[in-house]
Amino acid sequence: MSKHTLPKAAPFNPVSAPDFLPAPQLRELQLTRLRKIVAHAYERVALFRERMNERSLKPGDIQSLDDIVKLPFCVKTDLRDTYPFGLFATPMSEIVRLHASTGTTGKPIVVAYTQNDVDVWTNVMHRSLAACGLHRGDILQNAYGYGLFTGGLGAHYGGEALGATVIPISGGNTQRQLMVLKDFNVTAICCTPSYFLHIIDQAAEAGVNMKELPLRVGVFGAEPWTESMRQRIQQDSGIKAYDIYGLSEIIGPGVAMECQCQAGPHIFEDYFYPEVIDAATGKPCADGVEGELVLTTLGKEAMPMIRYRTRDITTLTSEPCGCGRTLRRIQRISRRSDDMIIIRGVNVYPSQIETALLKVEGALPHYQIVLTREKGLDEIEVQVEVTGEVFSDTVGGLEQLQARLAKSIETATGLRPRVRLIQPHSIQRSEGKAKRVIDQRKM
Amino acid sequence: MKLKQLSVFLENKPGALSTPVKLLAEAGINILTLSMAEAQQYGILRLIVREWETAKKLLAKNDLLVKTTDVLAIEVSDRPGGLAEVLAALEKAGVNVEYMYAFTLRRESRALLVFRFDDPDKAVGVLQKNKINIVGSVELFKRHEG
Numbered sequence: 001m002s003k004h005t006l007p008k009a010a011p012f013n014p015v016s017a018p019d020f021l022p023a024p025q026l027r028e029l030q031l032t033r034l035r036k037i038v039a040h041a042y043e044r045v046a047l048f049r050e051r052m053n054e055r056s057l058k059p060g061d062i063q064s065l066d067d068i069v070k071l072p073f074c075v076k077t078d079l080r081d082t083y084p085f086g087l088f089a090t091p092m093s094e095i096v097r098l099h100a101s102t103g104t105t106g107k108p109i110v111v112a113y114t115q116n117d118v119d120v121w122t123n124v125m126h127r128s129l130a131a132c133g134l135h136r137g138d139i140l141q142n143a144y145g146y147g148l149f150t151g152g153l154g155a156h157y158g159g160e161a162l163g164a165t166v167i168p169i170s171g172g173n174t175q176r177q178l179m180v181l182k183d184f185n186v187t188a189i190c191c192t193p194s195y196f197l198h199i200i201d202q203a204a205e206a207g208v209n210m211k212e213l214p215l216r217v218g219v220f221g222a223e224p225w226t227e228s229m230r231q232r233i234q235q236d237s238g239i240k241a242y243d244i245y246g247l248s249e250i251i252g253p254g255v256a257m258e259c260q261c262q263a264g265p266h267i268f269e270d271y272f273y274p275e276v277i278d279a280a281t282g283k284p285c286a287d288g289v290e291g292e293l294v295l296t297t298l299g300k301e302a303m304p305m306i307r308y309r310t311r312d313i314t315t316l317t318s319e320p321c322g323c324g325r326t327l328r329r330i331q332r333i334s335r336r337s338d339d340m341i342i343i344r345g346v347n348v349y350p351s352q353i354e355t356a357l358l359k360v361e362g363a364l365p366h367y368q369i370v371l372t373r374e375k376g377l378d379e380i381e382v383q384v385e386v387t388g389e390v391f392s393d394t395v396g397g398l399e400q401l402q403a404r405l406a407k408s409i410e411t412a413t414g415l416r417p418r419v420r421l422i423q424p425h426s427i428q429r430s431e432g433k434a435k436r437v438i439d440q441r442k443m
Numbered sequence: 444m445k446l447k448q449l450s451v452f453l454e455n456k457p458g459a460l461s462t463p464v465k466l467l468a469e470a471g472i473n474i475l476t477l478s479m480a481e482a483q484q485y486g487i488l489r490l491i492v493r494e495w496e497t498a499k500k501l502l503a504k505n506d507l508l509v510k511t512t513d514v515l516a517i518e519v520s521d522r523p524g525g526l527a528e529v530l531a532a533l534e535k536a537g538v539n540v541e542y543m544y545a546f547t548l549r550r551e552s553r554a555l556l557v558f559r560f561d562d563p564d565k566a567v568g569v570l571q572k573n574k575i576n577i578v579g580s581v582e583l584f585k586r587h588e589g
Contacts, residue, residue, distance in 0.1 A: 205504075386452050386508055387508070388508060388510060391450075391452055391508050393450040393489070393510060393512045393559070394480070394487070394541055394542065395480045395481070395482045395487060398452075398482065398485065398487070399482060420484055421452075421454075421484065421485055422454055422485075423452060423454050423506065423507065423508060424506055424507070424508050425506040426454070
């Protein structure tokens with residue numbers, strides 16, 4: 001089986017029908033569901049009720065979709081402050097599943113699902129996988145972590161609903177991932193984009209030509225990535241790389257997914273109502289203007305989220321997509337307002353540095369950003385693994401490379417970093433979300 | 444005529460040099476000659492070994508960045524002005540020397556030097572025209588064993 005023979009066209013999948021709903025009908029459905037969920041949250045969750053009462057708002061005040069801006073925002077610390085079960089809207093007897101964030105700082109956040117919520121999640125993941133051309137007969141290697149993290153089980157249920165053969169391999173153990181990819185004739189894989197890059201590297205080292213494998217689709221998400229990473233993945237492995245978006249607070253993966261046009265993830269708007277706001281003022285941004293993504297769950301029973309601030313920076317567009325879906329699209333999340341590093345008062349995102357490195361090298365090197373404070377002054381060092389493509393045999397050549405990298409980063413960020421060239425494989429490879437920034441500053 | 448030289452990228456930290464040297468020793472690969480070019484944070488180790496393909500694979504497998512570079516081994520008279528003559532011929536032809544270092548091997552009153560030129564093929568032509576002896580790999584390894 002070769003990927004160079006065209007994949008069979010995906011059969012019509014009735015589950016995708018809501019993706020093509022005419023806009024007026026979709027808006028009507030959203031309004032009905034919004035009013036219901038606001039009433040549900042108001043009645044069952046103290047935090048939402050108190051905040052609405054503070055503004056003298058009643059659920060009945062939501063008469064149109066535009067009225068959503070009257071509602072207060074909800075943020076991640078609300079989930080921490082009410083840990084573990086404070087935002088649950090149904091009794092535990094109706095809750096069939098709990099997930100939790102890994103909680104690197106302090107307490108994790110806990111999220112809950114009724115059976116109906118699990119079904120909704122399965123539905124949107126099913127539609128996600130169908131949107132990127134997967135169908136019954138595909139063999140899906142699910143390398144998202146299984147466990148408290150939502151990635152593994154979300155993709156698992158969606159894959160089974162689609163009728164694909166799901167391999168619940170979970171994350172890690174790259175040698176085994178490679179063996180299964182080869183031996184099981186895997187046609188699709190789900191994992192973080194940085195982990196897939198690691199798999200590509202390992203395959204090259206093991207002498208496996210990824211382009212000769214039947215693998216043709218990658219469903220990548222759970223961390224910010226860039227178009228340049230997509231290009232590198234596609235070039236090096238010969239697969240099509242699709243961006244899936246989601247977050248535990250809303251449901252897990254499957255909030256939005258790219259179609260075969262690869263033109264940014266479509267939000268499953270029948271279940272998740274999107275807004276993009278100016279992060280500083282909280283005011284709505286116009287179509288196509290970059291801001292923070294805010295989501296409202298339209299069908300979540302156990303844990304409704306009203307105007308949840310995701311911290312993810314993107315744009316929302318209602319421009320028609322070539323696939324015919326009427327669902328609005330977001331841009332791939334390449335940065336989060338949380339990722340922002342402030343160095344000597346300058347705001348820098350790791351994605352800016354990534355793009356700068358790529359411009360110089362033509363391919364994305366493994367890199368890490370190390371922040372230190374010396375004599376009260378912030379220092380930024382970008383450590384870049386030297387690759388065979390750019391390794392020059394002369395010191396002059398390497399010094400030139402260093403200077404070009406520093407210049408490119410300076411152009412992108414306004415900061416002149418120290419660039420340190422390091423040996424291949426000195427940066428630890430992640431099997432989940434990539435850790436790009438090491439902050440050693442003592443505040 | 445051309446020799447394959449291995450260039451290894453090394454970070455400037457304790458033990459960095461011993462890693463490749465040990466690996467080669469354990470594999471029974473003899474280093475005919477080497478040189479080290481260094482900058483503040485890193486260095487480039489340049490090696491001439493007979494089994495360069497095996498050595499390259501071995502080093503790469505151990506996470507070292509290795510590159511092969513074409514160099515020439517040139518015989519130079521071991522007397523005042525010996526090197527100057529060779530360089531003069533190359534200079535006249537517009538061939539640049541990027542770097543050079545020496546072999547410990549010598550024969551009669553001739554020293555053996557490793558040259559990296561910006562244009563190795565052109566250098567071969569110039570040297571041959573000027574009857575300067577280039578020692579190819581077969582001859583080099585024979586000498587080394589003899």
